Amino acid sequence: MTIESIQTEAGAGLRIDASAHVFFASDAELREYLGEPWASRGFPTPDVTHSLQLGNRYVHGSQPRPDAHAGSDPEFVGKVLFDEKGFDLAILHPMTVGVLPDWHLESAIHEATNRMLVERWLDSGTYADRFLGTIRVNPNDIDSAVREIHRWSGHPKIVQIGLPMQTQSPYGRPHYKPLWRAAIEAGLPIAIHNEMGQGITHPPTPNGITRTYQQLVGFQPLNFVYHLMNMIAEGVFEEFPELKIVFADGAIDMLTPMIWRMDTFGRPHLEQTPWSPKMPSDYLPGHVWFVNGALDGPGEVDFASEWLRMTGKEDMLMFGSSYPDWQTATIESLPSGWTAEQQEKVLWRNAAELYGIRVPANV
Amino acid sequence: MTQTEIPGTSTTTSVRVVDCDVHPTPRRGALMEFLDPKIAREAKLKGQGAENGLYYDPPDYHHSKAMRVDAFPDDGEFACSDPTLAFQQLVLDSGSDLIMLGPTSGGMGDTDEEVTAMAAATNLWQDAAWLNREDNWHGRFYGSICANITEPERAALEIEHWAGHEKFKQVLIHAEPRPSWGHPKYDPIWAAAVKHNIPVACHLGRGKHNLLPMSPVGFMTYNHDFMVTYSMLAANQVMSLIFDGVFERFPTLQIVFIEHAFSWILPLMWRMDSIHAARGNETGLSKEPSQYVRDNIWFTTQPLDYPEDKLELTRAFEWMQADKMMLFSSDYPHWTFDEPRWLAKHIPDQMRDAVMYQNALDLFGLPSQVPALPGQVKAF
Amino acid sequence: MTNSELAHGREHVVATVDEIPPGEHKVVPIGRYGVGVYNVRGSFYAIANYCPHEGGPLCVGRTRGTNVADESRPGGARETREGEFIYCPWHQWGFELATGTTAVKPEWSIRTYPVRIDGHQVVITA
Numbered sequence: 001m002t003i004e005s006i007q008t009e010a011g012a013g014l015r016i017d018a019s020a021h022v023f024f025a026s027d028a029e030l031r032e033y034l035g036e037p038w039a040s041r042g043f044p045t046p047d048v049t050h051s052l053q054l055g056n057r058y059v060h061g062s063q064p065r066p067d068a069h070a071g072s073d074p075e076f077v078g079k080v081l082f083d084e085k086g087f088d089l090a091i092l093h094p095m096t097v098g099v100l101p102d103w104h105l106e107s108a109i110h111e112a113t114n115r116m117l118v119e120r121w122l123d124s125g126t127y128a129d130r131f132l133g134t135i136r137v138n139p140n141d142i143d144s145a146v147r148e149i150h151r152w153s154g155h156p157k158i159v160q161i162g163l164p165m166q167t168q169s170p171y172g173r174p175h176y177k178p179l180w181r182a183a184i185e186a187g188l189p190i191a192i193h194n195e196m197g198q199g200i201t202h203p204p205t206p207n208g209i210t211r212t213y214q215q216l217v218g219f220q221p222l223n224f225v226y227h228l229m230n231m232i233a234e235g236v237f238e239e240f241p242e243l244k245i246v247f248a249d250g251a252i253d254m255l256t257p258m259i260w261r262m263d264t265f266g267r268p269h270l271e272q273t274p275w276s277p278k279m280p281s282d283y284l285p286g287h288v289w290f291v292n293g294a295l296d297g298p299g300e301v302d303f304a305s306e307w308l309r310m311t312g313k314e315d316m317l318m319f320g321s322s323y324p325d326w327q328t329a330t331i332e333s334l335p336s337g338w339t340a341e342q343q344e345k346v347l348w349r350n351a352a353e354l355y356g357i358r359v360p361a362n363v
Numbered sequence: 364m365t366q367t368e369i370p371g372t373s374t375t376t377s378v379r380v381v382d383c384d385v386h387p388t389p390r391r392g393a394l395m396e397f398l399d400p401k402i403a404r405e406a407k408l409k410g411q412g413a414e415n416g417l418y419y420d421p422p423d424y425h426h427s428k429a430m431r432v433d434a435f436p437d438d439g440e441f442a443c444s445d446p447t448l449a450f451q452q453l454v455l456d457s458g459s460d461l462i463m464l465g466p467t468s469g470g471m472g473d474t475d476e477e478v479t480a481m482a483a484a485t486n487l488w489q490d491a492a493w494l495n496r497e498d499n500w501h502g503r504f505y506g507s508i509c510a511n512i513t514e515p516e517r518a519a520l521e522i523e524h525w526a527g528h529e530k531f532k533q534v535l536i537h538a539e540p541r542p543s544w545g546h547p548k549y550d551p552i553w554a555a556a557v558k559h560n561i562p563v564a565c566h567l568g569r570g571k572h573n574l575l576p577m578s579p580v581g582f583m584t585y586n587h588d589f590m591v592t593y594s595m596l597a598a599n600q601v602m603s604l605i606f607d608g609v610f611e612r613f614p615t616l617q618i619v620f621i622e623h624a625f626s627w628i629l630p631l632m633w634r635m636d637s638i639h640a641a642r643g644n645e646t647g648l649s650k651e652p653s654q655y656v657r658d659n660i661w662f663t664t665q666p667l668d669y670p671e672d673k674l675e676l677t678r679a680f681e682w683m684q685a686d687k688m689m690l691f692s693s694d695y696p697h698w699t700f701d702e703p704r705w706l707a708k709h710i711p712d713q714m715r716d717a718v719m720y721q722n723a724l725d726l727f728g729l730p731s732q733v734p735a736l737p738g739q740v741k742a743f
Numbered sequence: 744m745t746n747s748e749l750a751h752g753r754e755h756v757v758a759t760v761d762e763i764p765p766g767e768h769k770v771v772p773i774g775r776y777g778v779g780v781y782n783v784r785g786s787f788y789a790i791a792n793y794c795p796h797e798g799g800p801l802c803v804g805r806t807r808g809t810n811v812a813d814e815s816r817p818g819g820a821r822e823t824r825e826g827e828f829i830y831c832p833w834h835q836w837g838f839e840l841a842t843g844t845t846a847v848k849p850e851w852s853i854r855t856y857p858v859r860i861d862g863h864q865v866v867i868t869a
């Protein structure tokens with residue numbers, strides 16, 4: 001998809017924020033958008049004690065008003081991302097309240113979230129021409145998810161479909177196929193991100209709940225491994241060659257060892273999965289992207305460039321701030337050892353290509 | 364396969380390979396005499412008419428049983444049930460000098476009580492059937508104290524019972540039970556191990572239902588994606604051990620992850636250090652997380668996962684300082700067996716001695732000189 | 744080898760045709776690891792008894808076909824070309840007996856030897 005209406009400034013310093021998080025200002029505001037019968041129901045808020053954080057959930061100063069959630073005010077966020085941090089464009093990714101047992105309610109919350117995103121962030125406001133959006137759909141309600149994708153796919157500023165990382169079954173399972181078909185028809189990549197709040201999820205680690213936030217926050221982004229390995233073995237990328245998946249919680253550094261593992265172990269297992277006949281790593285290019293995470297390695301080391309090249313990660317990584325999360329990443333903290341070309345790819349080229357963002361030829 | 368190399372006149376030889384992952388299997392019914400009589404009786408009854416229960420199946424499972432097919436003895440018993448054949452294939456034909464036995468039967472059972480009983484029986488059986496003078500005439504076999512992690516107090520008693528036995532060199536537990544190892548309920552196990560200065564190893568365990576190890580995003584589909592993600596379990600346990608302060612409580616505790624692969628520890632060390640720095644040491648650690656990995660945690664080499672470009676693997680070994688955390692292992696007789704001669708070629712020159720034998724000699728307190736064996740292959 | 748005067752150059756008579764019925768094989772002591780001679784539905788093939796992966800004794804492995812996706816079949820897969828592949832007894836890598844290669848990663852191939860039938864005799868060049 002090409003976004004004709006987006007014209008970025010020419011120049012070497014182009015910067016795309018591939019993931020900024022959007023919230024309702026309050027539970028009350030979500031309920032207003034929802035209307036009855038959903039507005040009177042019980043459901044969590046995005047922030048719950050279950051996340052184990054000892055305070056410090058969002059970057060300092062990110063609340064637009066004392067009574068409004070961080071990431072809820074387009075004017076405030078636009079000022080931070082574009083005027084202060086110098087991004088040219090930002091892909092917005094709304095966070096919701098948890099994977100709810102009542103899938104009707106969950107789908108209604110997603111619909112309200114999408115309407116809010118489009119009305120308040122994409123169709124109006126000072127920075128509307130700089131924001132692109134991710135619509136949220138419910139993988140536990142495939143029919144409505146497909147309808148929601150079709151409903152928004154014509155909107156010029158919707159560039160992505162968002163799914164929760166936490167699932168009852170991994171994304172390789174066949175019942176998700178209508179979602180992949182709809183995404184391809186709409187020409188939209190799928191972004192998978194950890195859902196906030198709480199709900200009907202399996203325990204957050206293979207060993208159940210954790211006792212520290214450190215272990216929880218360390219493990220959560222690694223869950224992409226399960227989805228990716230399962231999708232590869234299930235032949236999702238073979239059956240849907242145009243499907244594009246973005247893992248939006250970071251942890252691309254885990255891709256290299258885990259795909260070595262998948263390849264090495266894959267050679268003898270391919271006989272069991274003839275619907276996925278290639279070596280697992282062959283399915284990565286053109287299908288898999290990552291948003292960088294603030295906690296991703298390797299940091300300031302002399303092999304940073306070499307590491308980014310391994311497994312083709314330099315073509316998969318997109319800078320995303322995750323603003324206003326406490327783990328907000330900054331461009332300044334990226335490894336200085338990357339080549340100029342690698343920096344360009346991460347800061348905008350990979351995102352521009354994936355989201356079909358037209359960039360003036362002289363950039 | 365056998366290359367014959369007759370040693371000279373010397374009667375002892377230096378240990379060049381210590382294999383830290385070999386799975387002896389009891390001959391049919393052999394455990395019964397060592398098993399608690401109540402559990403033995405129930406096991407017999409439950410076993411009537413019951414056969415294979417495996418459902419994530421490795422390639423050609425019905426024929427291979429997930430084993431190196433040539434490791435089945437001629438008597439119709441299971442792979443690696445015959446100490447003589449194992450000695451022939453591993454020590455003589457492949458050049459492993461010392462063998463750390465890790466029987467999987469010590470973790471089997473459908474209830475906590477059964478697993479504890481099986482661990483105890485397996486230890487008695489190891490002692491009687493593999494570590495005895497007759498079957499271990501060459502002195503190349505060492506054993507593991509199997510202990511049931513889900514009953515920590517009883518596991519500690521089992522460790523107390525065998526610690527100090529000259530042939531039992533490590534404790535063997537499972538990693539998939541909940542909660543993770545940092546929970547203080549497991550402290551009796553770590554305390555017993557530390558008291559006797561004996562490392563604690565874990566092999567791939569397999570729980571039932573959603574205790575498999577279970578992914579947080581639902582069941583994997585195939586043996587392929589399922590087995591690969593055992594590394595995630597180990598990554599989670601590493602984070603738990605460190606952030607829950609196990610090494611603060613037991614600074615000398617040594618943990619060995621067997622068969623969970625290892626190259627993922629490189630990015631995990633980066634991640635843990637970033638978290639630690641970003642959160643301002645909320646967990647009260649006295650060192651950087653990656654330092655505990657180097658000081659307290661070991662990984663076995665099998666499965667060796669390698670990229671298309673082998674140079675990348677060499678670089679990863681260097682960046683993770685593999686010589687400070689790796690131990691050679693073959694996984695004999697499982698189908699994922701890694702040959703020591705093949706494995707040694709992948710280890711950077713300056714790290715090879717440490718990984719192939721020196722780390723294991725130091726960690727387990729094994730002899731560096733052993734009586735020479737005529738006809739033994741030299742692995743490297 | 745029973746009738747060595749028939750072997751010329753590096754040719755070896757390794758068996759009579761009757762000795763290796765279809766679906767069977769025989770390992771003969773040629774070279775360092777031996778050579779496996781296979782009869783696949785009347786066609787004879789010879790391979791080194793050595794796996795290029797980690798050096799496993801390849802001919803201890805099982806021969807079978809290869810699997811392909813086929814939606815018309817239960818479970819969506821079917822075995823094809825039954826018996827035409829050898830699978831290593833160690834890590835179950837499969838190789839086509841006729842060519843020594845595989846569809847995936849053809850650069851990892853096994854050694855094969857030309858076989859011809861001379862009357863009742865199986866002759867390989869090795």
Ligand code: FES
Nearest residue numbers: 794796797799831
């Ligand atoms: S040695 Fe043959 S497949 Fe590994």
